[in-house]
Amino acid sequence: MLNYIKNFKAFWLLELILFCAGFIIVYNEFGLSDADRAGAEKASSSVAADQNITWNGAQTALETAVVCLDIDVERKMPLLAKGRFSKYIDVLFCFTEIAGPIPDVLVHEWIFADGVPFRQRINLNGSERRAWTKMSMSPEKSGKWRVDIRTGKGDYLGSAEFVLK
Numbered sequence: 001m002l003n004y005i006k007n008f009k010a011f012w013l014l015e016l017i018l019f020c021a022g023f024i025i026v027y028n029e030f031g032l033s034d035a036d037r038a039g040a041e042k043a044s045s046s047v048a049a050d051q052n053i054t055w056n057g058a059q060t061a062l063e064t065a066v067v068c069l070d071i072d073v074e075r076k077m078p079l080l081a082k083g084r085f086s087k088y089i090d091v092l093f094c095f096t097e098i099a100g101p102i103p104d105v106l107v108h109e110w111i112f113a114d115g116v117p118f119r120q121r122i123n124l125n126g127s128e129r130r131a132w133t134k135m136s137m138s139p140e141k142s143g144k145w146r147v148d149i150r151t152g153k154g155d156y157l158g159s160a161e162f163v164l165k
Contacts, residue, residue, distance in 0.1 A: 062158035063129075064097035065149055071095060076130045084163045087142040094147040094160055095132045102126055105152025108133040113143050121152070137164060 068078035069085070071093050078095040085092060094108050102124055109117035110133075120133040142164050149157045 058100070060098055060100045060103055060151060060155070060157065062096065062149055063099045064095065065147070065158050065160040066095050067145075067147065067160050067162040068093050068095055071132050078132075083161070084165055085137075087137070087139040087164050089137050089164070091134050092137055092162075093132050093134045094149075095130070096149050096157075096160075097130045098157065099129070102129060103151040103153070106131050106157075107150045107152060107154075109148040109150065110135050111146045111148065112141055117148070 066078050066081040067085075068082070069080040069089070069092065071077070072079055078093065081095070094110070096106065096108070098106070104124060104126065106122045106124060108120045108122065110120070111117045118135065120135075122131045122133060124131060144161070144163055146159050146161045148159045151157065
């Protein structure tokens, strides 16, 4: 019995070391900056292509709208932006970046299955072009989601869609 416990501890320690080494290799190979760039480029191009946004500089326009797993708060960039997420995710973020005149308030309306939206207001203080909100998720909330982005006055800027599966 004692021999079994020693072998189990050694095996567990070996697994832990291999896991950490794998994490370090992946982190160094696919640095966060690469993931940020890919996510932001994908989001920017998809918003512009899907909604045919043309910005003339005189009005507020949505430059980026993406749903992601986390936010790099220091650089104010989305991390791991995707269109499909596991239903076992605890929290998701909606990251937006605007162009043109900065409104005082942005509103994110999280809409599940065309139901009643859950509204979150973001005070921009006249200087922030990037903002985000977060929403708690659970397996019961599986299905199609949409986050509509509006100004505080109700002007529609665009949306980000995703699936919780």
